[in-house]
Amino acid sequence: MQAQAATLDVEHLMKVFDRQVVVRDVSFSLQGGELLTLLGPSGSGKTTTMRMIAGFEEPTGGDVRVAGESIVDLPVHKRDIGVVFQQYALFPHLSVFRNLAYPLEMRGLRKAEIANRVERALAMVRLEGFAGRLPKELSGGQQQRVALARAIVFEPRLLLMDEPMGALDKRLRELMQIEIRQLQQQLGITTVSVTHDQIEALVMSDLIAVLDGGVLQQLGPPLEVYQKPVNRFVADFLGESNLIDVAACQPRTEGLLCRSSRGLETLAAPLRPGEEAASWLVVRPENIQIGDAAAELPNHCRAGIREVLYVGDLLKYRVETETGEQFSIKALASAGQPWRVGDTSLIGWRTEHCLPIRS
Ligand code: ADP
Numbered sequence: 444m445q446a447q448a449a450t451l452d453v454e455h456l457m458k459v460f461d462r463q464v465v466v467r468d469v470s471f472s473l474q475g476g477e478l479l480t481l482l483g484p485s486g487s488g489k490t491t492t493m494r495m496i497a498g499f500e501e502p503t504g505g506d507v508r509v510a511g512e513s514i515v516d517l518p519v520h521k522r523d524i525g526v527v528f529q530q531y532a533l534f535p536h537l538s539v540f541r542n543l544a545y546p547l548e549m550r551g552l553r554k555a556e557i558a559n560r561v562e563r564a565l566a567m568v569r570l571e572g573f574a575g576r577l578p579k580e581l582s583g584g585q586q587q588r589v590a591l592a593r594a595i596v597f598e599p600r601l602l603l604m605d606e607p608m609g610a611l612d613k614r615l616r617e618l619m620q621i622e623i624r625q626l627q628q629q630l631g632i633t634t635v636s637v638t639h640d641q642i643e644a645l646v647m648s649d650l651i652a653v654l655d656g657g658v659l660q661q662l663g664p665p666l667e668v669y670q671k672p673v674n675r676f677v678a679d680f681l682g683e684s685n686l687i688d689v690a691a692c693q694p695r696t697e698g699l700l701c702r703s704s705r706g707l708e709t710l711a712a713p714l715r716p717g718e719e720a721a722s723w724l725v726v727r728p729e730n731i732q733i734g735d736a737a738a739e740l741p742n743h744c745r746a747g748i749r750e751v752l753y754v755g756d757l758l759k760y761r762v763e764t765e766t767g768e769q770f771s772i773k774a775l776a777s778a779g780q781p782w783r784v785g786d787t788s789l790i791g792w793r794t795e796h797c798l799p800i801r802s
């Protein structure tokens with residue numbers, strides 16, 4: 444089984460329901476074989492975006508191109524897109540074999556070819572020998588794998604998955620994330636996936652598109668979106684962050700010198716090209732050092748330890764600076780003697796780990 448690695452271009456996509464804009468000017472492009480995750484809270488427009496790509500919903504504006512050609516005027520069954528949507532469940536009264544054969548019968552394939560393709564698709568999701576079962580005779584994870592096999596059995600140009608693991612428990616979900624990602628890469632199929640789970644987005648994607656209120660907040664590779672959030676929403680939604688408000692700032696050669704309303708001074712990374720001011724500085728908890736070595740860093744101050752939590756291999760501290768700023772800090776538990784509540788220590792961070800962002 445080999446995918447055709449089509450490019451996907453979503454251009455200025457827009458959807459209005461009852462005069463409410465639920466998807467506003469969303470654009471992104473995928474190279475053949477890439478996986479993009481739409482990440483956002485409930486109601487942010489993820490499913491509506493997917494339904495417009497799949498053809499279940501007509502866009503109010505914008506275009507969707509596969510391999511360069513617009514598909515918005517094509518009916519669902521002519522779009523050549525495999526979907527794993529929650530409301531697109533397996534046929535309960537049909538065997539696994541018949542569920543997988545269905546899209547192939549629709550396309551008029553011969554019996555022998557159908558049997559051959561169903562067998563290969565089941566092998567890809569490691570369900571050889573389950574062809575005769577009914578969906579209810581399978582576990583949740585197995586049903587999800589059948590749904591995936593059904594979505595790829597006709598070798599579509601595009602795969603769409605809307606919260607494919609939403610119904611599974613955490614452990615199974617983590618296994619499936621890796622399994623689906625491997626299969627997607629092995630097939631080389633261009634894929635758009637939806638989740639509200641930030642870890643899932645970070646683990647699975649070539650690109651993450653963060654949506655809020657129908658607006659694309661940021662688009663980029665996982666590490667970039669995590670390390671360089673452009674605004675407060677993205678910084679808060681993807682990972683944990685410490686936010687420092689900016690009362691004043693001045694560009695200096697060594698960085699952006701900022702002061703918070705409480706009077707904490709810190710050197711931050713320069714503003715992005717085109718940005719004129721920052722509302723906040725964001726520092727990830729793992730980028731704050733604690734202990735005497737922090738004296739070496741361009742930004743450091745004294746802080747009191749207010750809370751210590753062991754989280755397996757991590758130690759989480761909540762600290763308060765002399766100016767009254769509260770920070771959360773993550774350190775490896777193996778990094779030595781932990782600090783205790785009531786202790787005072789130096790804390791510090793690098794200029795490049797302190798990013799100016801919009802509100
Ligand atoms: P998500 O998948 O991110 O949770 P949706 O795309 O399902 O978000 O919904 C986005 C917004 O559009 C929500 O406010 C939802 O209520 C609204 N919406 C979705 N489908 C319809 C519809 N058929 N009619 C009216 N409003 C809708």
Ligand code: MG
Binds near residue numbers: 490
């Ligand atoms: Mg949804």
